[in-house]
Amino acid sequence: MKALAIIVIAVLLFGLTISEPVHAIPTPKACMTEVLARAAQLGINGWLWIEDNEHKIDAAAFVDPATHSVHISDFVSCELAVSVANHEWAHTRQMDTYGERTTAAYGDELEIIADCASMLLESTYTPYIARKKTKECFGCTQLQLISARNLLK
Numbered sequence: 680m681k682a683l684a685i686i687v688i689a690v691l692l693f694g695l696t697i698s699e700p701v702h703a704i705p706t707p708k709a710c711m712t713e714v715l716a717r718a719a720q721l722g723i724n725g726w727l728w729i730e731d732n733e734h735k736i737d738a739a740a741f742v743d744p745a746t747h748s749v750h751i752s753d754f755v756s757c758e759l760a761v762s763v764a765n766h767e768w769a770h771t772r773q774m775d776t777y778g779e780r781t782t783a784a785y786g787d788e789l790e791i792i793a794d795c796a797s798m799l800l801e802s803t804y805t806p807y808i809a810r811k812k813t814k815e816c817f818g819c820t821q822l823q824l825i826s827a828r829n830l831l832k
């Protein structure tokens with residue numbers, strides 16, 4: 680009886696092992712179709728939106744004003760695509776508005792204001808706001824919201 684039980688367990692284990700589907704490891708690929716669709720909705724305004732598999736950046740994306748391009752990391756999922764596009768689009772608006780003076784104009788608030796604009800565009804992922812959020816503060820100050828709203832005009 681014991682031997683039979685061991686055989687049954689072994690068959691079950693073996694059966695489970697061989698019946699498990701074999702998954703190929705997916706190649707990281709940014710969800711560029713969704714990113715580009717959202718960027719087009721908001722307005723490309725001469726910016727080149729590209730998937731960036733070369734820079735191996737830690738951030739989901741970055742904007743390069745020198746080449747007028749928005750680089751989207753290859754790990755940006757479809758779930759994050761619209762939120763990332765909204766945030767980066769806000770950066771393009773900041774740079775369109777202030778050009779080389781963008782960093783000076785926004786100082787430490789460059790990212791949070793881009794995220795506030797992203798939130799106003801109904802992003803579900805706003806990492807800079809999430810870091811500031813407390814019970815007393817929902818993430819953006821009134822001044823930051825005014826600045827963010829100006830980017831949406």
Ligand SMILES: [Zn+2]
Nearest residue numbers: 766770790793
């Ligand atoms: Zn940013």
